[in-house]
Amino acid sequence: MAEDLDIIQEDGSEELYERKSWVIDKGQEPMRIDKWVQQRLENASRNKIQKGIEAGFLTVNGKIEKSNYKVRPGDELVLLSLVNAEHTELKPENIPLHVVYEDNAVMVINKPPNMVVHPGVGNYTGTLLNGVAYHLLQQNPNITEEDLPRYGLVHRIDKNTTGLLVLAKTSDAAAHLAKQFFNHTVSRKYVALVWGDVEQDEGTINAHIARHQRFRKMFDAYPDGDHGKHAITHYRVLERFNYVTLVECILKTGRTHQIRVHMKHIGHTLFNDWEYGGDRILKGTIYTKYKQFVDNCFEQCPRCALHAKTLGFIHPVTKEQMFFESPLPDDITQVVDKWRGYVKAKLNSQQGLE
Secondary structure, eight states: OEEEEEEEOOSSSSOOEEEEEEEOOTTOOOEEHHHHHHTTSTTOOHHHHHHHHHHTOEEETTEEOOTTOEEOTTOEEEEEEESSTTSSOOOOOOOOOOEEEEOSSEEEEEEOTTOOSSOBTTBOSSOHHHHHHHHHHHHOTTOOTTTSGGGGBOOOOOTTOEEEEEEESSHHHHHHHHHHHHTTOSEEEEEEEEESOOSSSEEEEEOEEEEOSSOTTSEEEETTSSSSBOOEEEEEEEEEOSSEEEEEEEESSOOTTHHHHHHHHTTOOBTTOGGGTTTSOOSSOOOHHHHHHHHHHHHHSOSOOEEEEEEEEEOTTTOOEEEEEOOOOHHHHHHHHHHHHHHHHHHHHHHHHO
């Protein structure tokens, strides 16, 4: 039996889904697929596996089969399952949510800054998912994590990143969306303010990403591809301010900290990204007046200047192409305006001296 494993990651710090695949051995006797899978997964109940099969999280040779399907030699099985889904108890909390769109299958939320997406070490309450659980329970008091694992969360963004997230409201929708993220067919565009004057108007960054070999909470780029996971980011310059640049990034893969790591890799660390050194002057002088201006910008946007602006996916029920766009939040908008004004004032001053 050949086995493979891969993981869906978003521009965050924690994996949500893992993909396990098997090829059935030649000598395998016919066996119900739910029983066969249960024998290969630790702490997985038959009932839970059957629900996953019904929801479409398990495919055989690319097709969805029922729990009573009997595996045959040569069959290729692919299973999507939550990683460490049971390690924290999820407490529903009445937290205001900015719901951009909602129907019976999905909901799209515009996440504010400084909100963790789901509970984890050090953040057991006050997360977006605590609010989602409460929201869904108001609609259906009988819903549980057994019915809808992690209350439909299929991807995430960092605590300090703002912008759009899609969540499933049924297990069928969760399976459909999870596959779209895994197959990289979801359209995602981010807007970021980065240090320095980006040389090319547009470009592609192709470098593997893995944990930093010295600082385990950080990630690093490995352009030779000898370490980590394949990652591709397309970028396009939106506006230049000499010292910083406003760029649009399109993710073709979804690795942890991908935009932050890739932009730093090409010499353009995200503005005020303290984890990767963007919270200090990386372009310009160290003179008092300029330093004070930059410090004021940091105060105006006290986080990594990254926003998940657009999100596109196929609706899991109607199969319609859905597309959503979120305007830049006030903190990034105000900092961009500050840089725009600073560069204009400096240009006017230089022209006045000529």
